[in-house]
Amino acid sequence: MENIYDLVIIGGGPCGLASVVEAKVAGIKSVLLLEKGTNHSQTIRTFYKDNKRVDKEYKGLESQTKGRVKFETGTKEDVLNYFDSLLDSENIDAFFNTEVEKVIKNGDIFEIYTSNKIYKSKFAIIAIGRMGKPNKPSYKIPPSLNGIVNFNLDKCGNNERILVVGGGNSAVEYAISLSRTNTVTLSYRKMEFTRLNDINLKDIKYEEKYGNLILRLGTDVESLENEEGKILAKFKDGREFIYDRVIYAIGGSTPVEFLKNSNVEIDDKGVPIVDEYCQTKIKGLYIGGDLITRSGGSIVFALNHSNTIINHIVNK
Template identity: 25%
Template sequence: MEREIVIIGGGPAGLAAAVEARKNGIEDILILERDKSLGGILQQCIHNGFGLHIFGEQLTGPEYADRFIKEVEKLNIEYKLDTMVLHISSDKTIQAINPEDGIINIKAKAIILAMGCRERTRGALNIPGTRPAGVLTAGAAQRFVNIEGHMVGKKVVILGSGDIGLIMARRMTLEGAKVEMVVELMPYSTGLKRNIVQCLDDFNIPLLFSHTVVRIHGKERLEGVTIAKVGDDRKPIPGTERFVECDTLLLSVGLIPENELSREAGVKINDITSGPVVDESMQTSIDGIFACGNVVHVHDLVDFVTEESRLAGRGAAKYIKKELKKSDERIYAKGNGGVRYVVPCIINSENVDNEVNFFMRVDNVYRNVYLCAKQGDTVITKVKKQMVSPGEMEHLKIKREVLKQIKKGEITFHLEEV
């Protein structure tokens, strides 16, 4: 089968990209989604707080997804559910599989990668101890509780104060479990303030900073964990260990973009984000392969995923219509001094519509700083920030005219003291 645009993943990124590509004149679009419904992880995120930027209102995850699903239906964009992509090659052939069609081979003119991310596991952290039932990622627990309607435990400890961990602390509490505590390795939370207050404080759930789980106990089912305080080097401090009885340990210790398919296709991956290196149109190192959403870098708000994915949809449409310009005059964007990474990191100013919104994450908590973009020593733009933290994505917009003037060279992003 030959298709113009094939989108891998029917979550928020894939849906927004599909809608945008159609609105930009592409008729032949196919979304491949591995789950039983469109919407991706949003379907299990039943809490509210999505959509403030895009819709100006607070929606739950399924409602946010539904807005895009309705649009996909209305625009008659074709999608296949229950369909897993097995292989992608650099010449944009795709092999996928589902129970109805069996093996599907597709030759695409353009591909948009929108596979999202997966959770870091106990194995990746190498937490010592036994291997009982009752240790699972917060996302797996969320699926059990919110989609399947099963409880995963009665007495819970949560490792990691990322948003999923905080949300699950409240969710488990509302469904009758006792959440003993949330333990965070860092001296600060990577979750939103609102979630700390409304998911923990509201229910008197303690949040222990600079602590971690150092041992897992219990032969068949979890019986407890040993927690310990950690020093500045994030290593446990001997003598601070304490046993906490629990039957469930939920892990919310980070997300990793899922790029096995991208790697197979030969797409260049950024070591810091673990996602593809992309340009202003969200095009990867391979012409005609685009990427957007959490597969590129882990976002904190779905609204930004939508924004980025629209860019990818537009980019892919331009590519099909041969409107995407290629030039040797490129600007390279880099993080520096406190900024860990910047997306996008390659700019062909010719392809920029109005402005480029650069997304980035900082490497620590800083107060009273300027977030600035520089060319050499010249400041292009800067904004004052009362506080930045690794948990919250920052962004900085640069106008097309400014980029056109720079044309080629390097822009660096810094944090500077006020």
């Protein structure tokens, strides 16, 4: 007989992992987790620097978890270890290196399309994050610079002249971390930071005051060019500087094409339209995590979404 899962969860971040736990404790027997990365929590692994503090309270938002999965402020490593233990504690099918192309409802059954197989399920949860598709600048990046234009810290070395572009917490943390072994400039298009937590705001002011990095506020990059294997960054104010590497930390965007291919309705901001149970207009298809929040990636929000979704599925 054809294998039809009770629930397929797409995305192995906080919402996806919590959904696994909530589902199993609630008695949902057949659960499948699909994650395109090599492991769970790819956003945290890729975009958070080592020992980064991961806050329970986020921008003054709700900080109390409602479900079976609890969460406390800790380091990146603490959070990953905790999620490891959650995944190991549950008897589920989990397939990594598996990217989902679309989710289509056929009658009462969802068909989850991957590059080499179609999985079937009675219910489906989309728990992918915005940072799976990092924002890129509006201007073209010359292909010859691809190796030295990055969107995380993976390829960074030492003794480089680095330009970090962005004004959020990740940009500031990248700049401060890299400044220990490199010459770093942080460029932000606004005249002041508006999205930083108190600690990062204090730290960046300290680092600039003591000359540990260069801070350029009110500056915006207009284009990048290859100049003898290095990056010539041209700014809108007419200034030009040479760098060994440029790192963009300008947020992430909703994977609009995936949502459209799955017939999920989105608003004019690219945010999926869901009801109070995180259910799309396609009955039985849910979305949780920062895809449906306008205020950013709160882990507590993601965990609570999973509790809301699973309770609704069980009640149905």
